[in-house]
């Protein structure tokens with residue numbers, strides 16, 4: 544203790560003073576390694592994020608997405624394909640699992656540069672001021688995107704409806720700052736890692752050599768470093784270990800056999816039990832407020848509307864139509880997915896044909912019996928309706944759908960986000976969206 548008192552007294556009290564920050568781990572090289580990992584990882588996050596947004600059929604507004612004023616930010620939207628059937632399972636599994644895995648790297652990276660946040664003067668020039676504002680967008684945007692993403696997958700839509708615009712616009716703000724930052728810093732990061740590989744020394748003064756002028760001083764190295772308790776390499780391994788742990792406890796959400804290892808996936812779901820209907824359930828019939836009386840044989844009628852009028856079909860009527868089946872997974876925006884299940888029912892395009900769209904199936908608006916909650920309805924594109932594997936499913940794995948899986952009938956579409964697979968379907972409206 545006697546040893547420490549004088550040191551504390553002499554330590555600069557304000558975080559704006561470089562001497563305040565004493566970790567010997569900080570330095571351009573430590574930051575560079577983490578920064579290059581984030582450069583690759585966040586680029587994949589951005590691409591899979593846009594892909595996820597496109598998969599949601601957001602321009603079938605106002606049904607699927609109410610994000611206002613997308614404008615040119617919707618430039619990449621296209622008709623989401625219906626194959627391969629595991630497409631969304633892959634892209635969204637990567638988005639969620641990679642996002643969780645990157646959290647330790649992001650936090651370590653922010654920690655490694657935190658002294659710069661306090662550096663004085665706040666701005667030396669207009670250019671410097673702009674750079675610092677872009678850094679605020681970068682740091683704030685990263686924290687915002689990771690926080691909203693984690694909340695969404697853990698707490699099951701704490702902000703239903705508003706998650707999409709928040710995460711969507713947040714991504715654009717963040718990614719713009721990220722690109723500017725990456726363009727400015729990547730060359731320095733690569734050369735820092737090269738020097739580290741070559742085993743060159745470093746310090747506040749930078750390596751000295753006979754050839755040419757000494758490079759810029761390393762502003763991230765503490766001018767009065769404390770005694771190291773762990774090496775830089777050790778610290779990087781710890782960050783990597785944290786990422787590995789998150790990966791190992793997350794990746795199981797995408798695989799039936801590993802689901803129990805997905806410790807970080809929310810476990811508030813109903814136990815699906817075993818048997819043909821024994822796979823992941825998102826919202827139960829009880830949660831959705833579906834009363835058994837509404838789905839009974841004498842009560843439930845599917846209403847199909849289209850060009851030639853309206854038809855009403857009982858479950859027995861549907862079972863009498865030409866049957867079709869397809870092996871398709873369910874892949875939720877929250878990152879979990881099931882392996883392919885064997886669905887059997889009626890083709891959506893055959894239902895379109897019943898109401899006047901014999902050879903040109905249009906978009907369809909799907910409404911559920913459900914009266915409360917976020918996913919009472921969804922819109923599917925013409926290309927999805929036209930695919931012969933897109934079904935109004937009546938049974939799964941050889942048994943009638945269970946109430947929780949959408950009895951009497953649910954939509955199932957290849958490669959689409961789970962949210963478009965509306966359960967407890969009450970009405971299909973073809974065309975005229």
Ligand SMILES: Nc1nc2c(c(=O)[nH]1)N[C@H]1C(S)=C(S)[C@@H](COP(=O)(O)O)O[C@H]1N2
Nearest residue numbers: 823824825826875911918961962964965966
């Ligand atoms: N009516 C209705 N359909 C719905 C939902 C819902 O809450 N209500 N959830 C959707 C979401 S977000 C997903 S991921 C899938 C999940 O299907 P499962 O619960 O059968 O696994 O159903 C979709 N269909």
Ligand SMILES: [Mo]
Nearest residue numbers: 875876961962
């Ligand atoms: Mo979902």
